[in-house]
Amino acid sequence: MPLFLEIIICVLLVIGGGFLLLGSFGLARLPDIYTRLHSPTKASTLGITGVLLASMLLQSHLQGFLSIKEFLITLFLLITAPVAANMLAKTALHYRIKPLEKTQNTHLMKPMRSRSQPAKPSDDNAPKA
């Protein structure tokens, strides 16, 4: 295997592995569900892309022809990750999970739950119906 190829693969792998670890690290570390959502949605998606690219290069080299079917996985993940995040956010909202204390605009959570227009901040203090 040519060295440059090996280096590229290794770099891609390291990037991928790093971001994957980072995504999971964030998942474990971040303080509330809403912040945690960010971490796998972005970092892990990028990380897996790195690994996929590495795999693509290596397999192409091993098989002797351009093997780019790994793109398909990337495509799938890029399409689905935001939807999964969206569903999870909806669920978290539905479950009325308290966000981190210092989260701004928490008054928006109520209209988000009911999928209505955003309300003024003062509405948040109004007694619940």
Next chain:
Amino acid sequence: MNALIWLPFLPLLGSLVPLFAARFSRTTCAFMTAILPAITLLLVLSHAGEIFNGSLFQASIPWIPSMGLELAFRLDGLALLFSILILGIGLLVILYARYYLSATDSIGKFYAYLILFMFAMLGVVLSDNLIQIWFFWELTSISSFLLISFWGHKTEARKGARMALTVTGAGGLALLAGLLILGDTVGSYSLQIVLYSGDLIKSSASYPVIVVLILLGAFTKSAQFPFHFWLPNAMAAPTPVSAYLHSATMVKAGIFLMARFYPALANTDLWFLIVSLTGLATFLVGAYIALFQHDLKGLLANSTISHLGLITLLLGMGTDLAAVAAIFHIINHAIFKASLFMAAGIIDHESGSRDMRQLNGLWKYMPYTATLAMVASASMAGVPLLNGFLSKEMFFTETLHQASLGSLSWFIPVLATLGGVLAVAYSTRFIHDVFFNGEPINLPKTPHEPPRYMRVPVEILVALCLIVGIFPSMVVGDLLFAAASATLNGLVPVYSLAIWHGFTFPLLMSVIALIGGLLVYKNRSHLFKFQSQFPASDPKLVFEGIVQSITAKANRFISLTENGSLQRYIFFTLVLAVIMTASSLMKLNTTAGQRAEIPLDALSITCAVLLCLAALATVVCHRSRMMALITLSVVGLIVSLAFAKFSAPDLALTQLSVEVVTIILLILALFFLPQKTPKESSPRRVVRDLGLASFAGGIVGTICYALMTRPLDTISTFFTANSKTGGGGTNIVNVILVDFRGFDTLGEITVLGIAALGIYKLIARMRLYMPSTDDHGRPWSKDKHPILLSVISQSLLPLALLVSAYIFLRGHNMPGGGFIAGLITSVAIIQQYVAHGVEWIKTRIKLDYQVMIGMGIGISTLSGLGSWAFGQPFLKTWFDYFYLPVIGKFELASAMIFDLGVFLTVVGATMLILANLGQLTTSERLTQQEQE
């Protein structure tokens, strides 16, 4: 084969006659019924002459040789005697019953049962095979049951019949055991051989067992003490039945049996002890009880018991003369007791009562019947010039010659005389208490003489009492001799049938009996008073009580063990499995074998830790169901990774796709189930289950390890070698699935299809608990179909289908195949259901999933059937390589069609399950929401 074979079967045919003849008048019916028995009787009599000359008729045809059962009959003196009794008295009973039964009774049914019994009884006495004897023996029990319960609407008839059947049935089983051991000892079930193997039998170790078992059969049938109680209760039967079965024939079957096996079993101390003591006890007990009966038939029944005891006693005495006497008494008792029962029946019939406290002074109303009854009664009492006297004299004579009780042998004649006294007493009571003794009290009817022909059978029998009594040797001499000869294997002693033997000791005993009996009767009030001190116990109640207490105990036991707890049932099953495997595993000394192990790596350890933690978490969190589902998913994921790691990509793919479908299914179901499991197991229970579970897990792990570390030589090399050349594919696993073991796969998709059909059945008309809030009481979100999900799902569908096609097509050569492809397609469609809802899909997809299943299984089957056209067995595959100009070389294989069937079945089944389950709520939920 000769006419002998037909003897018993003529009555069998005859039992059908009354069923057809019942449509005619009762007289015609009786007449037609009598024809075949009459012919049989003539046939029997036609053999009599030769038998008197010492001939023996035998006939047999093989039946079940491996069991030792053949259809074998013998007609010797004993059989002749009994046949004549059975057929002769049977004919008289037919005539008698014609008048006895009322117009509301079904006479056809009665006659049918009666003749059926006649058949069975003839079968017993004519049998020449041990098993066949038992065969007919049990038939007599059955037909007797039917006859006793002829008036089945009466409680006492049902109970009496049940009791008789139970007691005689139990005896019958003992008899069977005895006969089987006997046959085994002799080495043949042929009676002929058995009768001549007496010495062999008596010297064998199993002799005592044989004797006891066979005698149990005989004693129960012949109502010997302590099994006598069923007979009085069988009196619930119509009187003709009592006259026939319970005096003349069936109860004599036990006696017959003893006489039949006399050469083979008798003449040992054991035989003497059991038979004579039982007989003596029965003789006295029966006579004593008879005296206190108020029921006419009860008196006769108990007297029958007593007389049967007498005969038994004679057979147990061990002398040849006693045996002769026994046989003579069989004849005499049959004659006088049948006539007495008939007389009692007439009295009952014409006065409406059988209670001797009501029946008084009937002489005035029915003098003719009274005369007949008195003669028969006198015979029963042993009055000279009547047949009863003769055999009783012989009996007394024999009692005097007994020495086997040693210095206590004088007990026997004394007790015999005592029995005689009691017999005279109850016979006197039968006459005096009924025909004299003042006026009738509260009779339902005014008594009168019966119809002319109803008396005829009694007349005949009473006449016989007299004729035999006066001219014994002329009338029954030959018959008695022949019968005795058969009983004694030809060694008949010298005996005399004269009425007068001079002033002998037996005569003195007779005189004592007569005078004593009259005296006892005269002073009966004292005896009755004495007897009334004892609490009356009805054997029927005792018997039913025992049966019911057994039933109750059984009930308690069953509800204790089968307590309806599935957990217990599973527990037992697993405990058994654990015990069995553990017992064997303990002999495994070294767990690890010689095969080299794969070294551990960090990745595997991590995955294993994940797997174990997730599995444990599933257990720990199982009460929070959603959580359990999530951890279960983790387990499933790691399992698929394991398959991938250990070189099974097909398995990994399958496990992954099945996993998702299972999770979706569980989620669907969870909606209708409680979200949380209550804590209900006691700590003890948890510990117990944990113990069992870990023990079982340990065993499985140990076996698994032991297996993996040992080398194995398998048939798989064949598959590797033939996969490409024989199956046309490089993916060996897939070739095994669609070719080498395609039959398994066909079965597997059938299972899937059936499961879908079954689930469809389960879902149909299901009443649902639909929670309106989740387990925290939150109302459900109003957003049915999140916009992002809908849009993205739509875009993913074509891609998913393409992937599915890809997986399907490559399956034969690369990991994949119809099953995985089917699951991917299903998941893709389900995703549309999740994203868009049922209504949306309904208008867009019009697939009949049931048809799809049918098509799938059908296509797979047909692809297998195609090979028949080429003379090949089912599922023989075909493949070939083709070349087309532009496309190039490609392969076509019948396995592809088979796999297509798999694909269709999987999609059809999965969708039939999930879509139907999903649809379940839709309509109801819509209305629910409108109300909100």
Next chain:
Amino acid sequence: MLILTITAVAVCICIALILNLWRLFKGPSLPDRILALDTMYINAIALILLYGMYMGSALYFEAALLIAMLGFVSTAAICKYLLRGDIIE
């Protein structure tokens, strides 16, 4: 070098998986756990690809593809369940 890198990355992913599991157990809410599961799917894909690279085999690609497709379906289904109770309506 490649093998070394693969091993190193595999270790990273192992740690990631354990972190995922930790979050899965810790929760505190169900969406947290589902998120952890979803992340685990992604890490599993990476793991399979790495294994394929390590073994130099392309046989494992489909497994990764399937996880990518099906993992999403199950995440979406569970979320839908938590939102609506009934996933097919």
Next chain:
Amino acid sequence: MEGMYAFCVGLLTACGIFLILRGRSFSVVVGLTLLSYAVNLFLFASGRLKLNAAAVLGESEQYSDPLPQALVLTAIVIGFAMTAFAVILAMRARADLGSDHVDGALAPPSRDAAPKNGGSR
């Protein structure tokens, strides 16, 4: 590796059995699923473990035993069908019997309710 594998199989078995012995249908179904994982892994292991030996001709130097793999595939499918049936049956039982307990909430079986004399008279 074999030891760890066997340990995992044993643990899965134990977890499955423990859950099957719980009284609620859902736990039982989850237990059955765990048990079927164990079964599949066990059956798979009967062909011995091999690395990088997928049973695809031309893809590996040595081949793992393909037969147990085929058997496990069949077992997975059948297991899926059975689990599906059990799950829906559990739903049905909840609907019919008013409880998700595997024994239902029925009155004691009629055997106990029958009169003590068994009706003979």
Next chain:
Amino acid sequence: MKLLPMPFHSLLLFSVWLLLNNSISAGHIVLALFFALSIPWLISDMHEKHPRIKKPWLAVRYSFMVIKDIITANLEVALLIIGPVKKLTPGFVAIPINLDSDLGITVLASTVSLTPGTVSAEVSEDKAWLYIHTLHLEDEVALIDLIKQRYEAPIKEIFQC
């Protein structure tokens, strides 16, 4: 029935098939054509009408921009994740949107989820507001502007909706 009910999908399917099989042999091209035609035909009923991509070139440019943003976003997020939790200033933001098609909204929401420190959490029922959660909310107005101009505007142009 149209020959090509979903031309974009057909193209996608065609290329994905070849991608999957790593082959451009004649046989696979035939198969790819077959699936590219047959699958859309099979599921055309299942497909709701969405606006077509009217400006493909713009779409390609947009894609590259998003990819670039994903990478930068990830680095930003990485810093936030590693950095002290105290520094986080998360918040919810409601973004008024002006897209008529569900597809457009979906693309916008997805883009937003993949790029700078934000996750789309909800779309209002009237499809006029996109609610997002952001890890690092400093200037709400600037964020809204950024999203509307950098992402919403090109999407609107691409789909002409």
Next chain:
Amino acid sequence: MQHLSIFPILIPLFFGVIMLLPPVSRQLKAQRICSVIAGFCVFVAAILLFTQVSSQGVIVYALGGWQPPFGIALVADPLSVLMVSVTAFLAFAVILYSVAGQDKGGAYFHPLLMFQVMGINGAFMTGDIFNLFVFFEILLIASYALLIHAGGKQKTQAAMHYVILNLVGSSLFLFGLGILYGTLGTLNMADMAIKVGSLQGETATLAKTGALLLLVVFGLKAAMLPMHFWLPKTYASATAPVAALFAIMTKVGIYSIFRVYTVIFGEQAGELANIATPWLWPMALLTIAIGSIGVIASPSIRILSANLVIVSSGSLLVCAAINSIESTAAALYYLVHSTLASAGLFLLADLISRQRGKAEDRFVHSRLMKQPKLLGFGFAISALALIGMPPLSGFVGKIMILQATQSIAETLWIWPLLLIGSLVTLVAFSRAGTTLFWRHNGNEVDEAEIAKPAEILAVGLLLLASPLLVIFGGSMAEFTLHAANYLHDIQRSAYDLLPGVTR
């Protein structure tokens, strides 16, 4: 006719599939016609196969043309054709009965019946132990679906227990199979029989573990103590024709025990010879005992017949424990008899129950039946057969079993149990019969359902089998002896079943 061996499996499969496809799937009437035709065809095929095997000997049908032990082979030997013939006969009667109206009350009755028959026949015919598992699952899943036919709480609850227990059983089956494959490396039973003899030491011990696990599985199917609990409720709650068909289901377990523990782990299995015997003894005897206790405690015909099924299982297991040619022959005769007789009783119970109003088939006072004579006659026939009283087939089976005991110890254990069991059955039946048919209040109700001709025919067919089994008892016993001989001497013929193996 070279494909005859597979007909008993393919015919029901084919018709089952036809019934799922339009136009047949749309009309119950068409399904009924199909079903009757299928039942008849299966029966004819079974009889043809029976005669062919009787005259020409064993037929091996290598599926896919792959020679055993590599491919799956169907083996038509005397035992399997006997079982298949009984199944076919029973199935035909059950179909006849069900077309009279019991097939209503739920979808897919007839296809499921077909699949059930396919599963049972397959289990009997296959010569491959994993294929046996597959057919077990087919017959089980079909039985689950049939059990819940027509719905109702009792059925749901019974099904719950039945299904879960059997799922556990299936898991154990697979564990067992894994062990056996892991030690023997083959799945064909004849091949296993050959290979097992050379197992030694620890591998043999491991194989023994697997074999014993299979015994648990088969015991569960056969309702062997302590795994019999599921049976009474399951059989008693099933729809009549289903319950009747279930009569053969426990026999599948029994069959498997005979097949596996005489053929594979029989006399010639070296270190593993007769491993099941010590376990079978106590459990078989206890099964008879507990079945008999159940018999006496039964409050209704259905539960009574279910308990009789347990007793008959126990008796058959005793024969398996004796493990001799004679006992196997006895078992086969008894098996045929008890299957058909108890099936007949299940159907009869339904007819009786339909005419007795609320009392159903319980042994209590009730109204008058519409057809007391007909039903009473049928009841008497099946009672005599099941008690084991002459002149019906039960007594032959019973005597054959009694005669098959070898040692005094065996005799002392078996005889009293079997004979007391018979007595208990006699008591139970006499109580049942007198109560059912004679203890009524005299009221006749018009709406009571009369037994339909097809139903009477079905019951008649099943009951008729009993006297026929006695009349032709000689040839029947000869055949079972032949089958038993073959089974016990399998080592000699094993290589004939394995064209793919050279000695």
